[in-house]
Amino acid sequence: MSTAVPFFRPNVTDAEIDEVVAALRSGWLTTGPRVKRFEEEFAEAVGAPHAVAVNSCTAALHLAVEALGLRAGEAVLVPTLTFAATAEIVRYLGAIPLLVDCDPVTLNVDLEDAGRKLESLAAGRAVAGVPAGTKAVGIIPVHVGGLMMDIAKVKAFADRHDLWVVEDAAHSFPAAWRSSPGQAWQRCGENTSAISCFSFYANKTITTGEGGMATTFDGDLADRMRRMSLHGLSQDAWKRYSGGGKWDYRILAPGFKYNLTDVAAAIGIHQLARAETMRKEREAIAQRFAEAFAGADELETPPMPEDRIHSWHLFPIRLRLDRLSISRNTVIDELRERGVACSVHWRPLHLHPYYTETFGWRPEDLPTATAVWERLISLPIFPGMRDEEIAAVVENVRAVCKDNRRSLSTAARV
Numbered sequence: 008m009s010t011a012v013p014f015f016r017p018n019v020t021d022a023e024i025d026e027v028v029a030a031l032r033s034g035w036l037t038t039g040p041r042v043k044r045f046e047e048e049f050a051e052a053v054g055a056p057h058a059v060a061v062n063s064c065t066a067a068l069h070l071a072v073e074a075l076g077l078r079a080g081e082a083v084l085v086p087t088l089t090f091a092a093t094a095e096i097v098r099y100l101g102a103i104p105l106l107v108d109c110d111p112v113t114l115n116v117d118l119e120d121a122g123r124k125l126e127s128l129a130a131g132r133a134v135a136g137v138p139a140g141t142k143a144v145g146i147i148p149v150h151v152g153g154l155m156m157d158i159a160k161v162k163a164f165a166d167r168h169d170l171w172v173v174e175d176a177a178h179s180f181p182a183a184w185r186s187s188p189g190q191a192w193q194r195c196g197e198n199t200s201a202i203s204c205f206s207f208y209a210n211k212t213i214t215t216g217e218g219g220m221a222t223t224f225d226g227d228l229a230d231r232m233r234r235m236s237l238h239g240l241s242q243d244a245w246k247r248y249s250g251g252g253k254w255d256y257r258i259l260a261p262g263f264k265y266n267l268t269d270v271a272a273a274i275g276i277h278q279l280a281r282a283e284t285m286r287k288e289r290e291a292i293a294q295r296f297a298e299a300f301a302g303a304d305e306l307e308t309p310p311m312p313e314d315r316i317h318s319w320h321l322f323p324i325r326l327r328l329d330r331l332s333i334s335r336n337t338v339i340d341e342l343r344e345r346g347v348a349c350s351v352h353w354r355p356l357h358l359h360p361y362y363t364e365t366f367g368w369r370p371e372d373l374p375t376a377t378a379v380w381e382r383l384i385s386l387p388i389f390p391g392m393r394d395e396e397i398a399a400v401v402e403n404v405r406a407v408c409k410d411n412r413r414s415l416s417t418a419a420r421v
Contacts, residue, residue, distance in 0.1 A: 018390045029273070038266045060220050078101075116149065149177070152323055178318060181195070
C-alpha cells in the first residue's frame with residue numbers, strides 16, 4: 008500500500024499547547040501580554056524596531072497601504088502571480104492594482120515589465136483598464152515561495168519612480184538576501200521596505216492558526232497601523248488591555264477590527280522559537296527533492312541561489328509539457344490518486360473573472376505568467392515530513408512523468 012502524503016501538516020508541540028492552556032486559564036483571551044511578547048520577539052527576530060500583530064497578513068497589508076496614504080484612483084504595482092489578498096487590499100481603498108508579469112526564473116515580480124507599464128501610463132497610453140495618466144504611488148513585491156527578491160534592485164526601482172514599497176512577505180519568514188558573498192545577510196523585514204507583512208496562517212512557515220504581523224522602522228507608521236487595527240481608537244484604548252488603563256477612549260479615525268488574540272499569540276511565541284529549526288528541515292527536504300529530480304527531463308525544480316536564505320514555504324516544480332502527454336491538471340489528479348496531495352501557486356490574477364471583467368486584462372498582457380502557471384505544481388514540503396513521505400513524493404512524481412512521457416519524435420514535433 009502506498010504512503011499517503013498530505014500537502015501540509017501543522018507542526019505543533021506540547022510547548023504551544025501548554026501555552027494556549029495557560030492563556031485560557033489566565034482569563035486573558037484577547038489582545039494582552041502574550042501579544043505584546045510575540046510582537047517584541049518577532050521584531051527582534053527580523054531586526055525591526057516595530058511590529059504590530061494582527062489577525063491575518065491581509066489585515067497587515069491593508070493597514071500598511073492605509074498608513075502610507077493610498078488614495079482612490081491611484082495605482083499600485085502588484086504581481087499578477089500572487090494570492091488574491093495582495094491586490095484586493097488595494098481595491099479596499101478604491102485604488103487600482105496595476106498588474107505586473109513575473110520573472111521566468113524566480114517567479115517574483117518582473118521589474119522590467121513594471122517599468123514598461125509605468126512608461127506607458129506616463130506617455131498617455133492606458134494599460135488594460137488602467138487609464139492613461141493614472142499615478143502609481145507604490146509597489147507590493149511578493150517573495151514567492153520564500154525566495155526573496157534582490158532588495159537593492161527593488162529599492163532602486165522604487166526610488167527611480169517615486170514609489171513606496173510594501174513587502175508581501177507571507178512566505179518569507181525566516182528568509183534573507185545579500186548582493187554578494189562578502190556581504191552580511193539582510194533579513195526579510197530588516198528595513199527591506201517601508202512595511203513588511205507576514206502571514207501566520209495554518210500552513211505558513213510559522214503559525215498562530217490565523218494571524219499576521221506588520222514590521223517597520225517608522226514609528227509613525229507603526230502607531231497608525233496599531234491604532235487602525237482596533238477601530239481607530241486612541242492609544243488610551245490599548246492601555247485598557249494592559250489592566251492599568253481607564254475606561255475612556257477617543258475615536259481618532261474610522262478603523263478596523265484586526266487585532267490578534269493572546270490565545271493565537273500563545274501558539275506563535277513557541278512557533279517563533281523554532282522558526283529556524285523548522286526552516287532548516289524544509290531546506291533539507293528541498294535539497295532531497297532537487298537531487299532526486301535532477302535527472303528528470305519532464306520537470307524543472309526551483310532555483311536555489313547562494314545569495315539567498317530561502318524559507319522554503321513552497322517547492323514549486325515546473326512541468327515540461329512538451330515532454331509529457333498529459334496536462335498539469337491531469338498530473339495533479341494522478342498524483343492525488345496515488346495519495347500525494349499537491350497544489351498550484353497560483354492562477355494569475357489577470358486570469359480571474361474580476362480582473363478580466365473590471366479592468367480588461369487579457370492573457371497576452373502578461374505572457375510569462377500566462378504560460379508558466381499552466382506548468383506549476385507545488386509539492387508537499389513541511390517540517391516533520393517523514394522519510395517515507397518524502398520518498399513517496401519523489402517516487403510518484405517520477406512514476407507519473409515516466410508513465411506519461413512523450414516519445415522523443417513526438418516531443419520534437421510539439
